[in-house]
Amino acid sequence: xxxxxxxxxxxxxxxxxxxxxxxxxxxxxxxxxxxxxxxxxxxxxxxxxxxxxxxxxxxxxxxxxxxxxxxxxxxxxxxxxxxxxxxxxxxxxxxxxxxxxxxxxxxxxxxxxxxxxxxxxxxxxxxxxxxxxxxxxxxxxxxxxxxxxxxxxxxxxxxxxxxxxxxxxxxxxxxxxxxxxxxxxxxxxxxxxxxxxxxxxxxxxxxxxxxxxxx
Numbered sequence: 066x067x068x069x070x071x072x073x074x075x076x077x078x079x080x081x082x083x084x085x086x087x088x089x090x091x092x093x094x095x096x097x098x099x100x101x102x103x104x105x106x107x108x109x110x111x112x113x114x115x116x117x118x119x120x121x122x123x124x125x126x127x128x129x130x131x132x133x134x135x136x137x138x139x140x141x142x143x144x145x146x147x148x149x150x151x152x153x154x155x156x157x158x159x160x161x162x163x164x165x166x167x168x169x170x171x172x173x174x175x176x177x178x179x180x181x182x183x184x185x186x187x188x189x190x191x192x193x194x195x196x197x198x199x200x201x202x203x204x205x206x207x208x209x210x211x212x213x214x215x216x217x218x219x220x221x222x223x224x225x226x227x228x229x230x231x232x233x234x235x236x237x238x239x240x241x242x243x244x245x246x247x248x249x250x251x252x253x254x255x256x257x258x259x260x261x262x263x264x265x266x267x268x269x270x271x272x273x274x275x276x277x278x279x280x
Contacts, residue, residue, distance in 0.1 A: 071143060072156040079136035079160035083167025083184055086174050087128045088113045091121045101177050105261075108171075109179030111214045126183050129168065133187025136164035141191070154243035161188040161247060165254060180258040182218045185251050189225075192244060199228045212273040215262035222255035 088108035092100040095117055104112045110129060114122035140160035144153040168184040170176040182204075189197030200221045207217035229248040233240050256263075265271040 072140075072159070075136075075140045075143065075156065075160045076163045078139060079163030080167040082132045082136045083164030084171035084173060084178070085128070085132055085167075086171050086178065087125045087132075088179060089174055091117060091125050095121055101174065106177070107179050108174065108177070110183055111180075129179065129183035130187035130190070132168065133161060133164045133184040133189075134191040135187075137161045137188055137191030149241075151241075151243070154241055157192070158243040158247040161192060162250060164188060165251065169254065169258060180218070181251070181254050182222075185222075185255060188247075188251070192247070193229065193232055196225070196228050196232050196248075199232075200225055203228075208274075213266070213271055214274065215259050215271055216266060219256055219259050219263070222252045225252050 086108055088100055088110065091113055092098045092103075092108075098116065100106070100108050100112050100116060104115050106112070110122045110126035113125045137157060137160060140157040144156055149157075165181050165184055165188065167178075169178050169181050171178040186197055186201055189200060191197075203224050204217045204221040207220045208214065211217060226245065226248040229245055230240070233244075262271055
């Protein structure tokens, strides 16, 4: 297989993994509902939690995390068997971003998917586990204080570039530009996907955990 064809196939695989509509399928299978028509309209775990409960939401969250991790680990296994190079770094990052794109804009649902938080976490765990865990810790700390999932997601996303920089500074391995670019793009994507939540946060209308969101 050519050196160009394999990376392109991995980008396609990343997108297809990310586009698996976990939340939408849970809504259809468990309650006969279309999550895109309820609550926030997102197919992610938070809307599943509000519409279907904790058990389905946990399963959807875990599968969405695995989608991002699988896309990155597959690319690493096939492109970096003997170590990384700057070029393969970009392809691995591209596979992770393709999974994010698939989650946000799944072809099966007409481009209406989730908000990239769980799949983004999975992608980070596959790339730099310490950064992924630190982001998740930031999310949990903010959620414990605020009880607002969207605010916690935005805060964790905003912390990502700094955490990525800190990880490489602490390891003394030098900056990997592809990873920093991914951190910035992921932050932009997550914040952009939460733009309606930001409006509600500024208006003091964003629901806390335990309260159903209005359509």
